[in-house]
Amino acid sequence: MLDWINEFGWIFWLTVFLLLAVAEMLTLNLYFILMSVGALAALVAFLFGADLWLQIVIFCVVALATTVLIRPLALAHLKRGPADQLSNVDRLIGHRAVVLETVGTGGGLVKIGGDIWTARITGGAELPVGASVEVSAIDGATAIVSGPTTHKSSGTAATTA
Structure with a gap:
């Protein structure tokens, strides 16, 4: 299995990206889409020839960084507007x-x-x-x-x- 991932890692990371994007469409909580950004970063690392362990580290670091740094800003932007604005x-x-x-x-x-x-x-x-x-x-x-x-x-x- 590891040999397959080393040879066709782009398929693996693209599949992970798509699964996380679908999960985001079902939940709409801004976690899975940010994790999918990590999968895209790992895909880019694969294309540049990075080892599997480095791809996994890049996936984890980018997913964590986007969740910690971008999610609060995105949620604040989505909730922007007067608090008394009724719908x-x-x-x-x-x-x-x-x-x-x-x-x-x-x-x-x-x-x-x-x-x-x-x-x-x-x-x-x-x-x-x-x-x-x-x-x-x-x-x-x-x-x-x-x-x-x-x-x-x-x-x-x-x-x-």
């Missing part, structure tokens, strides 16, 4: 919704923006059709809403229906 359905929390079908603790329908959502109320009485409510949370595909919203105008609160 997907979390953006709907705090938005106004209009009741399309009476909403109670058992359910109902509301319109948030241009989309129709199933909804339930957190507590209190049922909300009638046409009531303006606020989305307080999202639970799966259900909007959790809280009673009629109030708008402040000239110092007094007015309930909108």
